[in-house]
Amino acid sequence: MSPKNLPILYANDSCPYVFRARIALAYAGIDVEHREVDLENKPPAMLRASPKGTVPILVLSGGTVIDESWEIIRWAVRQNDPEAWRGANDAALDLAEELANRNDSEFGEPSMYYKFSSDYPDRDRRQDRNDCEPFLDGLESRLATQAFMYGDALSAADVPVYPAVAGFAKIEPAWFADRFPNLDAWLKRVAASPHVQRVDFDHEPWRFEQTG
Ligand SMILES: N[C@@H](CCC(=O)N[C@@H](CS)C(=O)NCC(=O)O)C(=O)O
The missing domain is CATH 3.40.30.10 (Glutaredoxin)
Incomplete structure (x- = not known):
């Protein structure tokens, strides 16, 4: 201690x-x-x-x-x-766990290669970016009818995905905002949170x- x-x-x-x-x-x-x-x-x-x-x-x-x-x-x-970030009956916490697992297994590696592409000259940067898109598409459609990952208020479900998606968005911000407009708006909402x-x-x- x-x-x-x-x-x-x-x-x-x-x-x-x-x-x-x-x-x-x-x-x-x-x-x-x-x-x-x-x-x-x-x-x-x-x-x-x-x-x-x-x-x-x-x-x-x-x-x-x-x-x-x-x-x-x-x-x-x-x-x-x-x-109430846990949500009713821990539903937002359960979603947070699912999104954390998907973030880490589907998005973590290709987004790392995309972000540090200059360290990997033999890799196809565009392909690495493409490999990130299915995960992001899932989040984008979740935000089509609600402001945050679990409904209309920030919750535990936003937390595991926010840092990695924010880091990804900074690489090519104009492309990201055009390709993922809901996520782009969500990033700004989450960033505004005092927490x-x-x-x-x-x-x-x-x-x-x-x-x-
Ligand atoms: N599954 C771990 C992953 C944590 C992780 O990979 N952290 C990186 C830094 S972003 C790290 O400590 N890497 C060890 C190293 O670079 O030696 C978690 O979610 O806490």
């Missing part, structure tokens, strides 16, 4: 999985000790907590470790749910050499 007895979050400001977890933690009003990690030089304490070595990792008081972003979202909204705006991205690296 941290000196202030807060849960510890191993994190990285550029990681979309961290971003989704931090939205949920902000929403639930859960303060954490943020430990900004260089993924090229992972702290031993982080690897002791979770040897698989991915961020985010949340270490709770008592030592419980949650090392999957989706599970951090679920844990956070179950701690405190001031705006999303509370997530900041200017952390200094955690100085683990001195603090353990």
